[in-house]
Amino acid sequence: MRKNKNRGYQKLRVWNDAIDYYTKTYKVFRAFPYESRRVASQAISSNDSVHRNISEGYCRRSIHEYLNFLNIALGSLGESVSGLHAYRKSKQITEENFETLDNLAYKLENGLLKLVESLEQKTRP
Helix, strand or coil, rough: CCCCHHHHHHCHHHHHHHHHHHHHHHHHCCCCHHHHHHHHHHHHHHHHHHHHHHHHHCCCCCHHHHHHHHHHHHHHHHHHHHHHHHHHHHHCCCCHHHHHHHHHHHHHHHHHHHHHHHHHHHHHC
C-alpha cells in the first residue's frame, strides 16, 4: 500500500468498515431487476458517499472540516439504513441480506459516532 500523510484515513477502522459495507451493498443491489435500477443506484450511491466523506474530511487537515464531513457520512449512512428498511418491507431484499447489511451499518455507525465524539473532545477548551 502506498503511504503518505494524506492517505492515513486508509488505516481507520471506520473507513475500512465503510468500504466493506459498500462492497456488500453493491453485491446485493447490482442484482436488482432493470425496472428497479433507480432504487438500486440510489442505494449504492448513498453507501459510496460514506467512505468518500470519511476520506475527504480526513484529507482536509482541519478537525472542524473533518467533523463536518463525518457528519455528512453519518447522514448518508442514515439514508442508506432507511432504504434498507424500505427494501425489506417491500420485499425487494431478503431478510438475510437486510440483516447482513444492517449489522454492518450498525457497526459502522457506532464507529463513526465514536470518532466524532473523540474529535469533538479535542476541540473543547
